[in-house]
Amino acid sequence: FVFTMATVEELKLRVRELENELIKCKQKQYHVTFMLLMSKCELVYFLTLICMNFVLQMFVQKIRTFTVAVVGVGGVGSVTAEMLTRCGIGKLLLFDYDKVELANMNRLFFQPHQAGLSKVEAAEHTLRNINPDVSFETHNYNITTMENFTHFMDRISHGGLEEGKPVDLVLSCVDNFEARMAINTACNELGQIWMESGVSENAVSGHIQLIIPGETACFACAPPLVVAANIDEKTLKREGVCAASLPTTMGVVAGLLVQNVLKYLLKFGTVSYYLGYNAMQDFFPTMAMKANPQCNDRYCRRQQEEYKKQEAERPKVKVVEVEEEVVHEDNEWGIELVSEVTDAELQAASGSVPDLPEGITVAYTIPAKVSVVYSVKDIYSNV
Numbered sequence: 001f002v003f004t005m006a007t008v009e010e011l012k013l014r015v016r017e018l019e020n021e022l023i024k025c026k027q028k029q030y031h032v033t034f035m036l037l038m039s040k041c042e043l044v045y046f047l048t049l050i051c052m053n054f055v056l057q058m059f060v061q062k063i064r065t066f067t068v069a070v071v072g073v074g075g076v077g078s079v080t081a082e083m084l085t086r087c088g089i090g091k092l093l094l095f096d097y098d099k100v101e102l103a104n105m106n107r108l109f110f111q112p113h114q115a116g117l118s119k120v121e122a123a124e125h126t127l128r129n130i131n132p133d134v135s136f137e138t139h140n141y142n143i144t145t146m147e148n149f150t151h152f153m154d155r156i157s158h159g160g161l162e163e164g165k166p167v168d169l170v171l172s173c174v175d176n177f178e179a180r181m182a183i184n185t186a187c188n189e190l191g192q193i194w195m196e197s198g199v200s201e202n203a204v205s206g207h208i209q210l211i212i213p214g215e216t217a218c219f220a221c222a223p224p225l226v227v228a229a230n231i232d233e234k235t236l237k238r239e240g241v242c243a244a245s246l247p248t249t250m251g252v253v254a255g256l257l258v259q260n261v262l263k264y265l266l267k268f269g270t271v272s273y274y275l276g277y278n279a280m281q282d283f284f285p286t287m288a289m290k291a292n293p294q295c296n297d298r299y300c301r302r303q304q305e306e307y308k309k310q311e312a313e314r315p316k317v318k319v320v321e322v323e324e325e326v327v328h329e330d331n332e333w334g335i336e337l338v339s340e341v342t343d344a345e346l347q348a349a350s351g352s353v354p355d356l357p358e359g360i361t362v363a364y365t366i367p368a369k370v371s372v373v374y375s376v377k378d379i380y381s382n383v
């Protein structure tokens with residue numbers, strides 16, 4: 001089929017009409033009768049919309065059950081919080097001691113009229129306007145002081161959407177070593193999974209890292225890589241010394257961070273353990289690091305013992321990874337998205353596939369003949 005009979009605009013209008021009709025009828029049987037009334041062209045377009053809506057709806061339904069704590073509401077943290085707010089996260093806990101400064105207006109999110117306000121206060125105001133459905137809890141303090149650290153631990157272990165439950169994820173968007181160490185200590189003690197993010201002081205590289213206490217390297221486990229990159233950051237906060245910052249690098253790192261958060265929470269794709277970003281070469285190194293049995297943090301070592309015990313107790317069944325299916329499991333329409341091009345299909349596809357370096361594949365090839373986008377499997381089976 002081809003979209004020659006009607007323009008896309010006309011089709012969109014028709015789909016809107018059809019959607020309105022559909023809302024009126026609740027019974028499945030009617031759905032099918034209704035679909036039979038459509039032309040094939042309309043049907044496919046309609047199914048595309050429904051399928052997209054299903055995916056989106058499921059994500060929206062699911063994401064609102066989660067709570068995320070964002071520690072540090074600066075160049076990366078504020079953008080991270082905004083993305084999560086726009087995605088419809090259930091609850092956000094924001095921690096920052098700092099105030100909005102006019103000097104930081106080269107970054108995203110905050111506005112000049114907010115200068116002088118505490119970052120958490122200004123952020124909450126903006127974010128509430130963007131999405132009033134999100135719950136906010138803000139703390140305007142330095143988490144590294146003894147008193148506040150205790151309070152911080154209490155909130156990440158009890159500040160979930162349902163009060164008393166822990167948060168689902170802690171995100172470190174801080175710009176100094178002490179604060180990272182404080183988050184690391186708290187999460188190791190609580191066994192709280194968290195993600196770390198950072199932008200170098202020359203503003204042209206950054207990274208994100210997933211830390212599962214006891215399983216992957218914590219911030220104290222892996223001095224060579226992560227710590228080395230942040231040693232200079234102590235000096236970064238000196239009075240009058242201004243580190244370079246770019247809204248681009250911070251935006252990229254925030255985007256990578258939230259992408260990883262969504263993949264982790266909503267269970268799709270591959271969650272990165274470590275993903276670097278080098279802006280100069282557009283190089284994105286990835287890797288995974290195991291926890292260090294000689295880690296200085298005793299809670300890290302204790303979590304490693306726990307993890308070992310759990311692993312030993314786990315039945316030795318090979319885990320079969322099912323990724324693609326998850327999205328469609330509640331799909332009452334029986335609509336199935338055709339999976340992405342496999343390597344075999346790629347080889348079989350017509351048209352020449354260029355010789356590419358390892359790790360790079362083409363996004364798509366031109367198939368021999370245009371095939372239907374959806375297999376409308378079992379669509380009549382439950383009538």
Ligand SMILES: *[C@@H]1O[C@H](CO)[C@@H](O)[C@H](O)[C@H]1NC(C)=O
Pocket residue numbers: 097142144145146
């Ligand atoms: C936060 O508290 C720690 C510990 O008391 C202190 O060393 C650090 O300077 C404080 N940071 C700020 C920005 O006040």
Ligand SMILES: *[C@@H]1O[C@H](CO)[C@@H](O)[C@H](O)[C@H]1NC(C)=O
Pocket residue numbers: 141142145147148151
């Ligand atoms: C945070 O620390 C400051 C000074 O150390 C203290 O005055 C304040 O009450 C603390 N806030 C909380 C919530 O513990």
Ligand SMILES: [Zn+2]
Pocket residue numbers: 217218219220221222291292295296297300301
């Ligand atoms: Zn460790």
